[in-house]
Amino acid sequence: MVRKGILYMDFNLKDRVVLITGATGGIGQALTRAFAQEGCRLAISSTSQAKLDAFTPSLGLGEDRLKTFVTDVTDEGQVQAFVDGAARYFGGIDVLVITAGYEGKVEKIQDASLETYKKVYDINLFGPLYCMKYAAPHMIAKQHGAIVTIASNGSYTGSPGMGAYCSSKHAVAGLMKCAALELGPEGIHCNYICPGAVETPMIHRIEEGTTGNSTGDLFADQYLDKRYCRPDEVAALALYLASDISSHIMGSGIRIDGGLDALC
DSSP states (O other): OEETTEEOOOOOOTTOEEEESSTTSHHHHHHHHHHHHTTOEEEEEESOHHHHHHHGGGGOOOTTTEEEEEOOTTOHHHHHHHHHHHHHHHTSOSEEEEOOOOOOOOBOGGGOOHHHHHHHHIIIIIHHHHHHHHHHHHHHHHTOEEEEEEOOGGGTOOOTTBHHHHHHHHHHHHHHHHHHHHHGGGTEEEEEEEESSBSSHHHHHHHHHHHSOOOSOTTGGGSTTSSOBOHHHHHHHHHHHHSGGGTTOOSOEEEESTTGGGGO
């Protein structure tokens, strides 16, 4: 099957209950559309009801296949309400996709502020922790499931001025490896995706913060194909990692970085 220039295989995800955080962001929307096209039942969250209201009509899903939640992933209670509410609504959880993320301010080490680091870590590290904490028992009860976190190429590398972001994504990698070791024996495979720059508003904010300009391709020359990753490419990989086809892949960070891994 071909959709928008990408060849999709049958991932056998029809009717699976999939939770997605950060669903109204650039990557989050692509993920939500991809899982919707696979016939999944979706529980999605965003920090904004207005963003959910603007986005969800385009999915064409009825109440039997879509439930929305306004959730701040830095608030453990709100995350628990999202996860447990989704499980009650659909009768369980099969897949958790953690997308919500924040790049923080571009700050050199000598200018680093605790406020920046705390906000980045609250969203990028503790958000995924809370999500997995409350989703894991539902999956353990079924002895089956998948967890996919959108990490970053910053889980492997550093970048000037991006200490908060890169260190938080390094921490996410460690957290996901531990989750994989704990949950793998319970039938739950956990992995994380590490894109380089993705064509979303986030990379343009980073361009602006780093160089003062945002032309849309400032960092593209570092990639072998001279372009940014597309959100739908991240979504396609997430479908694979969420499926039983990839069930023997556990604790892996899969880079989708236009060849940068080959330079290491």
